[in-house]
Amino acid sequence: MQDSFFFPAQNSTFAPTVDALYYFIFWISVFFLTLITALMVFFVVKYRRIDGVEPPESPGHNTLLELSWSILPAFIVLIIFGWGFAGYVDMRSPPDEAYEINVTASMWSWQFRYPTGAISKELHLPAGKPVKLIMQSKDVLHSLFVPAFRVKQDVVPGRYTGLWFEALEPGTFTLFCAEYCGQQHSDMHTTVVIHNTDPSKTDLNNHPNFDTWLDDASDPIKDGEPLHESGKRITEILGCVQCHSNDGSKKVGPTFKGSFGTTRKLQSGKTVTVDENYIRQSILDPNSQVAQGFDPKMPSFKGTIKDEWIDAVIAYFKHLKK
Ligand code: HEC
Ligand SMILES: [Cu+2]
Known part of the structure; x- marks a missing residue:
């Protein structure tokens, strides 16, 4: 898979058709633009007014x-x-399975919910299986756009809209909101993680296969495991780690490291x-107590x-105190 001049690498079963039609229209446009511009320049020069030369009699018409300039374009338009x-x-007919x-x-964020009850901030998918998204908006118009899949669909408040596709190769891709939806619209993007479906493999980026990921995300608290490790897993699944580090470095939000027990202005x-x-209140109602030096960006x-x-x-915060 490789990016082309105009497009990112084709990573859904739709992509080849979408690109082929795009290039068809593109090259037809280039052809006629060149032809018409060249003829126009040629005629302007050839039939310019010259002093002392009478203009030729204007022809009537040429059936x-x-x-041909009506029927030929009509055919091209019908093909398109x-x-x-x-x-x-x-693209409108998702397969039953x-x-x-x-x-x-x-x-300005996305939330994905899976049949098992798992929830994530990033979109996780199995490779090589048709996936259907059932989408709703909590507030204004948004639009889900994954360039690598060549799919885009508005997400409308007060109704469901749908979208389906089949991703090809495992890897990570970007998902954008393509409808201007307010001040931080440009922040409304997330990652699409396409997982391998072979249980014995992780992919190149070391992502687990889809079923393993789904198990973890559905029930991140594992029996017999220290609670703080489950906590760490939860901060990964819910995308907290996009804005918070656990090593002391500052991201969009304050680091989790060493903060427990300290005071915060x-x-x-x-x-x-x-x-x-x-901590509990920061997670459930972040804007009720915004830490100094940070923007109220947490959903x-x-x-x-x-x-x-x-x-x-x-428990994870407490663990990171040490
Ligand atoms: C989009 C970015 C973003 C995401 C995602 C996010 N946060 Fe935050 N968080 C912030 C920002 C910015 C602040 C500081 C401003 C404030 O207090 O609201 C903050 C503050 C906090 C605080 C208060 C910390 C302190 O030291 O004062 C806690 C606790 C916290 N977040 C936990 C979480 C957890 C847990 C998650 C995941 C479930 C999460 N955050 C996801 C941006 C984010
Ligand atoms: Cu949006």
Whole structure:
């Protein structure tokens, strides 16, 4: 798979058709642009007004010429229509066995829910299997766009919209919101992780195969494992690690490392201790207490994170104190 001049590498079964039709229209446009511009320049020069020369008698019309410049383009347009329509129907008709994922868009993040109850901030998919997205918006118009798959569909408040595709190769790709949806619209992108489906393999980026990932994401708290390790897994599954580091470095949000038990100055001027309640409230209602020196960029995880998961995250904070 390789990126081309115009497009990222083709990574869905739709991509070859979409690109072929695009190039067909593109080269037809280039051909006629060149032909018409060249003829126009040629005629402008050839029939320019010259002093002392009478302009020639203007011809009436030429039936053959006029028929051919009407019928030929009509054929080309019909070819484009037929080709585009066939592709459109295919893209609108998900196969019955498609794997269903629910998508919720909200200013300015994505949430994906899987049939097992797993939830993630990034879109995880099996390679080589048809996937259907059932999408809704919590607030305004958004649009889900994955260039590598050549698919884009509006996400509309108050109704479901759908989209399906079949990804080809394992790897990571970018998913964008393609509908201007407010101040931080440009932040509304996430990663699509396409997992290998072979249980014995991880892919090149060391992602587990899809079923292993799904098991972890569905039930991140494993019996017999220290709670803080489950907490770490939860911060990965829910995408906390996009904004928070665990090594002391500052990202969009404060690092998790060493923060438990310290005091934190809030934008309201108050000082709080980073304890169980502060962490819990930061996760469920982040904007109620914004740490000084940071923007209120954290989305609420109310309804996404379970109470036991919060306990595990708190255990992880305590573990990172040492
Ligand atoms: C989009 C970026 C983003 C994501 C995703 C995110 N956070 Fe935050 N978080 C922030 C920012 C920015 C702050 C600081 C401003 C504030 O307090 O709201 C913050 C603050 C916090 C605080 C308070 C920390 C302190 O030291 O004051 C906690 C605890 C926290 N986040 C936990 C989480 C957890 C757990 C997750 C995942 C479930 C998460 N965050 C996901 C951006 C994010
Ligand atoms: Cu958006």
